[in-house]
Amino acid sequence: MRSAGSAGSAGSAGSADSVIDRACAAALYVDGDAALDTGASLLAAAPDADAAAHRRGEEFLRRAWERGWHPADLVRFVRRELDERRAALAGTLIAAETARYAELPPRWRQQLAELPEPVPRNRPDRFSYAADLLELYRLLLRLPAIEPVGPPPGTAADHLHRPPAADEPRMLTRIRALLAKAEATGFPEEAEALTGKAQELMARHSIDEALLAARTHSRETPGACRIGVEPPYESAKAILLDAVASANRCRAVWNDDLGFSTVVGFEPDLEAVELLFTSLLVQGTAAMTRAEAGQRAGGRRRTKTFRQSFLMAYAQRLGSRLAADAERVTTAADAGASAGLLPVLAARDVAVTETADRMFPRTTTTRVRGVSDPDGWTHGTDAADRARMGGSRSGTSQGPGEIAT
Incomplete structure (x- = not known):
């Protein structure tokens, strides 16, 4: 039977x-x-x-x-x-x-x-x-092959770069909580203070990890992750992600056709980029909605061009200010370090660049255009200033930026 x-x-x-x-x-x-x-x-x-x-x-x-x-x-x-x-x-x-x-x-x-x-x-x-x-x-x-950012499931793990920890470190839990509060508050000054504190903790965490790796002669190498860049206004969002990645010692490469950017860096920095980009995008979108409501109350109707220009200005201004703040935190840390910090960070920067170049040997730089609304640009610049990362309010607005694609 x-x-x-x-x-x-x-x-x-x-x-x-x-x-x-x-x-x-x-x-x-x-x-x-x-x-x-x-x-x-x-x-x-x-x-x-x-x-x-x-x-x-x-x-x-x-x-x-x-x-x-x-x-x-x-x-x-x-x-x-x-x-x-x-x-x-x-x-x-x-x-x-x-x-x-x-x-x-x-x-x-x-x-x-x-x-x-x-x-x-x-x-x-x-x-x-x-x-x-x-x-x-x-x-x-018909899916095309894309650059791998880790081994597929069921294969041996790559031990040359560290995967994210299964149990989130306490520092990241604190950072996540600060950013969540910044997104939820309706008071720009409070959001500014919370986000600035989160960025400060991110920078300290990254520097601590770099020094620890140098002292222990770690064989850890850069890894990569992919972050979605969703429509609409993908170019402005890709520029914002590129700015956040650069400030956190990572490289971002945008694939417009497939709707994501690949970010290359050491794992603690990748975690910081994911958290900060998501939070700044939420904060920027909320600020854009408020600014747009004010424009509509005044009889304005050019919504699409206003939003595009707003987000582009927001990304551009944050990019220059994030870079300045990262430099400030690094300089202060180097002055207080018992061993030279800058050579350690420089070596990690070289490793990230080499890894990104191997993954994307045919990367091109694309100049992004599409800013046509002065009011949107002004409001976006002001919103970026309110989303202060903990440094001074220095920084100048720039024209349409460039991103790796």
């Missing part, structure tokens, strides 16, 4: 795989809705193939990991190329595929925790669900 049952199960699995093969052949290699409809009809008519259809999707995901993609990259790209519904479906498949690994890097675990809510199978009906599944697979099949 058991032999007969096994044979029946094997036959059922083979039949399901055959259905999936025919549906994929019909839908994935030919453009257009007609091809999707044909493949979806095959899947909808074969309920026994549901599990096999999802397993095929997990196979596509494993290929994506091997091509350098991470869960957040994939969801963001699906949302950008298709829509939120298919992005949620991608998240559902990602959760199932990554459950097979005994361990995942901390950055992956964080991304999995932020996946969209899972999509129930066969909703709103079997045909529509199958069509969504196949359209997602068509996109996954």
Whole structure:
């Protein structure tokens, strides 16, 4: 009886795989809705193939990991190329595929925790669900290879650079709390003080880590992470991220086509860039909304140009001021250090530059344009001054900037 049952199960699995093969052949290699409809009809008519259809999707995901993609990259790209519904479906498949690994890097675990809510199978009906599944697979099949920022799951970890700690250091917990308060307050002076304190702690933490690595002759090397640069006004946001990265001894390279920047640096600095960029973007968006409301109250209607110019000025002014503040903190630390700090930091800067150049040997510099609203520029500059990083209010406004792409 058991032999007969096994044979029946094997036959059922083979039949399901055959259905999936025919549906994929019909839908994935030919453009257009007609091809999707044909493949979806095959899947909808074969309920026994549901599990096999999802397993095929997990196979596509494993290929994506091997091509350098991470869960957040994939969801963001699906949302950008298709829509939120298919992005949620991608998240559902990602959760199932990554459950097979005994361990995942901390950055992956964080991304999995932020996946969209899972999509129930066969909703709103079997045909529509199958069509969504196949359209997602068509996109996954054509994903380009991108620069890896860590080994794919299931492979040996790279021990030459340190991954983020599983338990967040107390310093980062304090920094995160300060930035959360800065984002929540409605008083610019309070936000300024909180953000300045957070940046000071970030700088101290980075310097302490650099000195510790030098004393212990650490073999740690720079790593990398990817940070989403979401529309609208991507160029201004990419410039802001580039400014934050530079101030924290990292390099950022923007991929406009795929909607992210890759940031290269030592792990403590990467953590600082992620935290500070996210917070400054929240603060800047809130300030822009308030300024825009005032403009509208005065009868102004050029919303898009105002926002673009506001965010560009915000990014430009913060860039110059972050650089000045970083220099001030470093100079003070070097004066109080028992051993020379500047050579240690210079060696780390060289390591970051060399790593970025290896990852992106064909990087170009793009001059960003699009500032056409003087009022937006003025309000954005003022907002950047209010988001003070703990130094003086020196710094001059600049024209449209340049970023690595």
